[in-house]
Amino acid sequence: MRREVAWGLLVLLGLRVEGLPAAPQTFNTALPVAEDEFVFREQLLYLRATDDPGPADRELTVLGAVSVLGFGVTGRLAVFGLLPYLDKELELTTPTGDRITRDTTGVADAQFFARYTAYQKDAPGRTFRIATFLGLELPAGDDDDTDSLGTLPAPLQLGSGSTDPLGGVVVTWQTHDYQVDAQASYQINNEANGFEFGNVARLDASLQYRLWPRELGSGMPAFVYGVLEGNVIRQSENEIAGTEDADSGGTTFFLSPGVQYVTRRWIVEAIVQVPVGQDLNGMALEDDFAVRAGFRVKF
């Protein structure tokens, strides 16, 4: 069981999407959502993790679509809802030598949070903002799914079964030529069904640099941004029936190149998350990569 649980870290890290409707693709921004304005974002996800330090030779594949809807309550306050739909598949070799596959598909846990711009300094063609956000991850996903082998282990379930608070602060500096975002966040995971995921602390940073048009003309030209994002994600060990799982938790550092095509109403974007450093506990399964691609639209 402990071994099966170990890759839960990966599942959590890979899918923790801060689905906010502006520039960074793997976390948040402090840029505004106008009052009475909606922003919808759809992000497709493909994640692979096959670097298994244990004998089970686990291979995890996650396919998903993460939908986010944001609404501007005022120019400074916005609320967001996030709902993932996931297909998780795990292949592993059992102690008897059989190669088996366990999988599940459906709606995963939802997130709801509010973001408030606490500080804003605007100047011609540039802005600096600091925003805080606070919310909950709600147990929308199935947490007692079964297959022919019985109940799926907690990390493979679509939902955690628990209600988990999250919050953080994000800073944005944007000019015509580039944008920098940085975020610190924390999520407290609570116990459900005798299982508790470790709490998650994150530090994220993003640089978006305008590649086209090289010279900014008049009117409202579309922008093409080159993107480089970094995520340092630290998760505590999971607990099973109150006991820490030594094969869970650890720190992962993702470096992620990407691209964005930005128009007045639409953004089309893609990014590849590459784990350049993984310091995981015990036999936790390590990431290979994650690809995210999608669009955002305002209305």
Added chain:
Amino acid sequence: MTTIERAAAALPAFAAAVLIALAWPAAADEPAVYELQADGLACPFCAYGIEKQLGGIEGVEAVATDVKSGTVTITMEPGATLDEADAERAVDRAGFTMRDFRRRERTE
């Protein structure tokens, strides 16, 4: 002064009055155009909120943004005017800061 001389003296004023009367309807129908600076605006995706907020003000016919200069041009329906306080409120609701609101002269 004879009658003819009096008529000749009044002719320029009469002509001016006729010209004004002819020109007045066209001037009244010409829509008012305003310009404002939206500080903090630096990318196309953010401009949509400003244009939507300003476009929601009664009497606004069209809104166009120049992202490089941060200038937002608001064209009103014929006979309508734009209050500066309404424009500032709209830009604030979009999450930005208004500066330098002015009505564009017809010769511009």
